[in-house]
Amino acid sequence: MSIASMTGFARANGAVGEFLWTWELKSVNGRSLDVRCRVPQGFEALDGLARQVAAEFLKRGNLALTLGVDDVASRGRLAVNRPALDQILALMKELDGNVAAAQPSLDGILGLKGVLEIEVPQVDAELMATRQRAIEDGLRQAMCELDAMRRREGGRLREVVFAHLDEIERLTRAAAACAGAQPGQIRARLESQVKELMPDGIAVDPDRLAQEIALLAGRADVREELDRLHAHIGAARELIAAGGAVGRKLDFLCQEFNREANTLCSKASDLALTNIGIELKAAIEQLREQIQNIE
Template sequence: MSIASMTGFARAEGAVGDFGWTWELKSVNGRNLDVRCRFPSGYEHLDAFIRSRTAETVKRGNLAVTLSVDDAASQGRLTVNRVALQQILDVIAEFGGRISAEPPRLDGILALKGVLDVELPQIDEAEAAKRTEALQRGFGQAIDGLSEMRKVEGKRLADLIGAHLDEIERLCQAAATSAGAQPLAIRQKVEKQFAELLQGLAPLSEDRLAQEAAMLAGKADVREELDRLTAHIAAARDLMAKGGAVGRKLDFLCQEFNREANTLCSKSADIGLTSIGIALKAAIEQLREQIQNIE
């Protein structure tokens, strides 16, 4: 399975006789699958189908679905609700002499709710079923097109994520070989600091000095953090190779990457190792930004 992005756009249109339609789909990042539909009046019955069909193809992201229709044979015609109009005229006649106001204009009366109606021609069941089938088939084309676009974008993201993982691995190797990460170098540095601090004072015994130096050297040892970072890199590459909806798992791994990098920087007492740690954190942040787009 391939990696898919959560961003994409698709459009599908078609016609059945004089009845034309257009689907537009736009998707962006989201924690879960959130589908929002906009239908013309009378097409709300498509909602359940849209959600079911979408869930088969898209696993995560905010998806906006818009349907536009153009029915040249069913534009309808305006009709006057004469009962409602007469009631309004009766009210005007009754209160017209009691209220000091300008007489109402015809366009104002016709604009009142319920006076003008749009009469739509009736569509038989066979024609309605034919239109519904065409709309569903068109939506299938649109959602498949959206899925394909998300996969194309996912391929680009996969290349970027792979490059970021390579950079993180390179920095981990640099940290492992730096002088600040070598146990002997750490121990020698600690012993030197002890010697400077105790200058002029009664020296510590060799055993006590070795014990304190070993304890401080252990606290400054970053090999465990580097081992865990290496394991996280391997896990991220396995997820990328597996494909599918792995965005959440990759996001969790990024949190673990950050935790180990922060610990490495806090332990470091060496300028060179600290510099590598800062670069490592920057590379992890770049990785996280790309992973936020993965389904």
């Protein structure tokens, strides 16, 4: 099972006679599945269906669905309201000669409120049901296309994430090699500091010096942090290989990566290990940015 990105776009359209419909779906990153649906008046019942279909295909992401319709037949045509026109003509005849006024023009009469009307044909229940089924089929088609696009993007993310994990592993091995030289460096640095501070002719107890070196080496020991980093790298690779909605788990692993890298930097007793720790934190941040887009 592959991983999927949370970013995608899909469109589906169709027609039932002169009735045209279009679905547009857009998804972006989100902590959970958040669906927003915009439908024209008269199609409000599709909101619940849209949420149900989205839950069948997606686990996480902010999803916006928009339905547009254009019923050519329902645009209507202009018609004269004969009863209203007859009333107006009768009043004009009745008032003719009693009121000093110019004869009204045809466009003036037609411009009176209620004389011209738009006739909208009625849609029977069977035709409405046919349109509804076509729109519902289109929704599933668009959702399939969106899911396919998110999975294609997930395939590209998979390669990017593996590359970042390889870099983190390389830096972890470099940190292990650098940390292996720390006890000797600590001893040499401590002996040098003792020589500078102690007056000439006064010897330092070798046993006490060995105790101090052991204490400092223990505080600077980063083997546990490096072992956990290796374990986290393996766990991340297994999650990606397993596929599915693993984004949350990978995000949690990134937090653990950061915790170990921060501890490593705080324990580092030389510049080389500190620099590796900084590079490691940068690589982990790059990994986290990519993981934020995984479902």
